[in-house]
Amino acid sequence: MTKWAASLIRISxxxxxxxxxxxxxITERRMAAEMRVTLLDAEAEAEAKNAEGDPSAGWYMIGYREGSKRRxxxxxxxxxxxQQEEAGARDALSEAFENLKKYEHVAEQAKILAAKKMNAFEAAQMDELSIRRAAVGGR
Incomplete structure (x- = not known):
């Protein structure tokens, strides 16, 4: 493999x-935010149950519910x-992976081409050697 191909693959x-x-x-941040929403909902439900038994808590529940809705x-x-950031990151990752595979394919093709050239060179040398032997033996 050539140096440029190895470098390109390593960078990719x-x-x-x-x-x-x-x-x-990004996925971890999204999951943490979803967990906070779930906890917030559970907390609001628990607070509502606590307020059912206390008549004076009704006034406080109005403010609590508004704050809970905002949060x-x-x-x-x-x-x-x-989610939007995650979609963009997935697209970028997909594109980078495609590029990596392209570079690997080009490097493999270059390796195959080099092997073919080497085989052709060796065949030419063998042909030349056989022609020389035939010329020397034919005298």
Missing amino acids: NHEVETLQKRLAE RADMLVQIEQC
């Missing part, structure tokens, strides 16, 4: 690995942003 591998790490981080909306926006 690095790019794929970097994009895989980035995608994993939930913020989390949903964050999840949406993570």
Whole structure:
């Protein structure tokens, strides 16, 4: 394999690995945000059950529910942003992987071509050797 092909493949591998790490981080952030939404919903439900037994808690529940709705909306926006970022990262990773495979294919073809040239050169040398032997033996 030529130096340029090995370097190109190594750089492309690095790019794929970097994009895989980035995608994993984005997915982790999205999952954490989804978990926070679930916890927020469970917390709101528990707070509502606690407020059922206390008549004075009704006034506090109005503010709590508004705050809970805002936090939930913020989390949903964050999840949406993570999903969009994740889609972009997946596309970039797919493209980088395709490029890596192209480079590997080109390197393999270059290796095959070099082997063919070497075989043709060896065949030409053998032909020349046999012609010389025939010429010397024919005298």
